[in-house]
Amino acid sequence: MEKVAVIGGGSWATAIVKILSENQSQVHWWMRNRDDVQHLIHYKHNPRYLSGVQFDLHYVKPSNDMKAVVEVADWIILAVPAAFVQLALADLSEYAFEGKVVVSAIKGMIPKQNILITEYLEREYHVPNSHQLVIAGPCHAEEVALEKQSYLTIGSHDIQTAGRFCELLNNRYVKANPLDDLDGIEYCAVIKNIIALACGIARGLNYGDNFQAVLVSNAMQEIKRFLHLIMPMHRELSGSAYLGDLLVTAYSQFSRNRTFGNMIGRGYTVKSAQIEMNMVAEGYFAVQSIYELNKKLQVDMPITTAVYLILYEKISPAVEFEILKEKLK
Known part of the structure; x- marks a missing residue:
């Protein structure tokens, strides 16, 4: 069972957790709000976003402990707004992502620094380009929740790693394809x-x-x-x-x-x-x-x-x- 960490509690994070968990990956889901985590544990849905989506807690492990969530996973998916990335990751050490693949599902830039998320991760957390992916494509979270046919593109400098990640996402209503244009996809997004x-x-x-x-x-x-x-x-x-x-x-x-x-x-x-x-x-x-x-x-x-x-x-x-x-x- 693949171990994936999803960082974020919004609609896009919720949609990604839905896709991964239905494909039977073990998803360690970090949410900042403690009440939301407890609600999810008791009622099996996100109280704030896409609340109609029910989760199987055999595959989904909600948590407020960022360090624990990151440590246990092989794939780290960042799905918080770009303006809050620095705050969300503030408690992690600069080598917290060592040996892991970090996937940006963020379609924004670090404010004031004016750099891409991938550039920030390389600069602050020493994540090499070969261990970074970006998720792009016409895929609204609301339509994922409704299981409407959707397509994703996974950008990377390492097409084989991107292909492996696509396998975690592909299902009856999501089709993911790898593409070797990490930077272009991210800027376009x-x-x-x-x-x-x-x-x-x-x-x-x-x-x-x-x-x-x-x-x-x-x-x-x-x-x-x-x-x-x-x-x-x-x-x-x-x-x-x-x-x-x-x-x-x-x-x-x-x-x-x-x-x-x-x-x-x-x-x-x-x-x-x-x-x-x-x-x-x-x-x-x-x-x-x-x-x-x-x-x-x-x-x-x-x-x-x-x-x-x-x-x-x-x-x-x-x-x-x-x-x-x-x-x-």
């Missing part, structure tokens, strides 16, 4: 959340489907320019790890970034939108990181810039989108 914010803002401003289609197609070009400069290699950006993930995040009713953007477009302040959602929209933090990173790169990224100016410089969404629409083709 970050930027697509920013684009989803833009799509939500556009919808909140009453722009229609025609405009959103142009917005998404221009966003794909924006992503292509960025990836070509920061991490050049041949990529099929029409693949599900890139375009597929962008599309579902830009259009889906389950996209929290799109929902957050929609509220901003309708006139909510950032703070009021965050309070009402009670969930983390990764794109809010990601856009600042990408914008700061791009000050050095100087890639033409008009959509990213527009979202940044709206969220951080408090430019009127209506005014900024009037400017943006003249830059789209």
Whole structure:
């Protein structure tokens, strides 16, 4: 029985635990909230997210003890918001992941440091690239809970390790495939959340489907320019790890970034939108990181810039989108 640690108590962490446990992996599930752990032990479901999913406690072992959860597992899956990674891992020693494979299910960057999760793990915990994977693809947690057909891409510099991890995920409603583009997949997963914010803002401003289609197609070009400069290699950006993930995040009713953007477009302040959602929209933090990173790169990224100016410089969404629409083709 494979031993896997899942770090995080949100909807995506819950969906991942569902997939792994149904495939009869032993899942050591770390959740910060002690009451949630006790609820899960007694009632066999997460009280906060995807509460309709029932877990078999023969395979799922909930815990508040981060060190114990990490120590016992061979695979470590990080599924907390990027802004809270440092806090979540704070009690671990710098060599806590030695000999283990660490999988990032996080679609964000470390705020202020403006680095990817994989870069942070290598810098702070000495996890080599060969022992790191990233999960990407159009796969909302809510649809996993409903057992809707979903596809995942596992990015890695070591395609064999990625393939082994795919075997842990594959089941009747999830299909996982390995891909040797760790960095490109991770950057794309970050930027697509920013684009989803833009799509939500556009919808909140009453722009229609025609405009959103142009917005998404221009966003794909924006992503292509960025990836070509920061991490050049041949990529099929029409693949599900890139375009597929962008599309579902830009259009889906389950996209929290799109929902957050929609509220901003309708006139909510950032703070009021965050309070009402009670969930983390990764794109809010990601856009600042990408914008700061791009000050050095100087890639033409008009959509990213527009979202940044709206969220951080408090430019009127209506005014900024009037400017943006003249830059789209």
